[in-house]
Amino acid sequence: MAIKQAVTVDEATEYYQTLQRKHLVALWNVQANLLVKEPKSRAVPYLWRWDDLLPLIQRSGELASITRGAERRVLGLINPGLPDRYGATHTMWAGFQYLLPGEVALAHRHSPSAIRFIVQGEGGFTTVDGDKCLMGPGDMILTPPWTWHDHGNESDEPMIWLDGLDLPMVAELEGVFYEPFPKDAQPLGKPVGDSERRYSVGQLRPTWQKSVGPFSPLLNYKWARTEEALRRLATVEADPFDDVAMEYINPHTGGPIMPRLACGIQLLRPGVRTRAHRHTGSVIYLAFEGSGYSVIDGQRFDWSKGDLFVVPTWAWHEHASADGQEAILFSVQDKPVMEALGLYREQAYEAHGGRQPISAGRIEL
Ligand code: GTQ
Ligand code: FE2
Secondary structure, eight states: OOOOTTSOHHHHHHHHHHHHHTTOOOHHHHHHHHSOSSOOOSSOOEEEOHHHHHHHHHHHHHHOOOBTTBOOOEEEOOOTTOTTSSSSSSSOEEEEEEEOTTOEEEEEEESSOEEEEEEEOSSEEEEETTEEEEEOTTOEEEEOTTOOEEEEEOSSSOEEEEEEEOHHHHHHTTOOOEEEOSSSSOOOOSOTTHHHHHHSSTTOOOTTOOOOSSSOSOOEEOHHHHHHHHHHHHTTOOBTTTBEEEEOBOTTTSSBSSSSOEEEEEEEOTTOBOOOEEESSOEEEEEEESEEEEEETTEEEEEETTOEEEEOTTOOEEEEEOTTOOEEEEEEEOHHHHHHTTOOOEEEOOSGGGOOOOOBSOOOO
16 A cells, blocks of 8 residues: 655654554555465475385384373374474374284373274274274274274284374364373273164164264274275266265264364276366375376376375365276365355366366475
């Protein structure tokens, strides 16, 4: 904004210095930083390779033991655009957790919500408020906010799983609470797999069961059922932007599993290249089966099993599977927050037949 004619430059300078001293700001000088045309995330599109991750995950088992105050052996993925924030995107933490045979990751609870998606190993478990959830590859386990949870491994192989949490978002909202459980592990208050026995056939639920809040009462989404749903859907229809894509739902509402995190699973049929779109809200993708590539803001990221990549908010993205080979992507998303707050938007990419020109390969940062 221009200075009015009756005022000298010195007077104006003094005025702005006074504002600073008094902890004030002139909106007319900063408006362009605040009311931006559209979101531009500081988080960047990025991919972490399984080949890089696995040896470091395994090495963590030799280096670090689980103790009170350091209750989880987890390698967190840090977005290169957000070195000062513990997150794979601006809102979500992603980490690979490693649990050796016979170990217990000590019981605790916290206000951030968590999901686990099992990558490797069978015979581990997470107990959530007394319900022991058995874990195998592809299972998705929920830890709703403020539920007690501990992990154990009763097999003779290490377990590896992906943790997704809304920790950076809750930290930014200054809503983090945490409490250790008085013992290492919680007692089992229920039959093993209680929630699953009640709810795992998604089309039916017990008549007397009331909703217990905005969280899914089903805590363990077993892979066999997830895969069956995907394959059945694949026989009838697919989405132009995500191909055969499904959302994990709360059986009481049909809505997202938790108010701040949603999870998705998508099958890319062999040789599919989806159309590009963008939406508000960020996404963490884990390549669970097969290989392919995604184009994010014009950058191509080739992925195969175990790789993890992120799509920042409002970034154009499309996915492709390798020729003759199907692929499966698991995802964690903050979309429910954007929807609840009236901030969700999406837009299809119209130019170039709906697919982005690829401007660069993977940029190493
Ligand atoms: O397993 O409870 O990756 O509390 C981060 C925080 C995992 C867990 C993480 C956690 C956990
Ligand atoms: Fe936790």
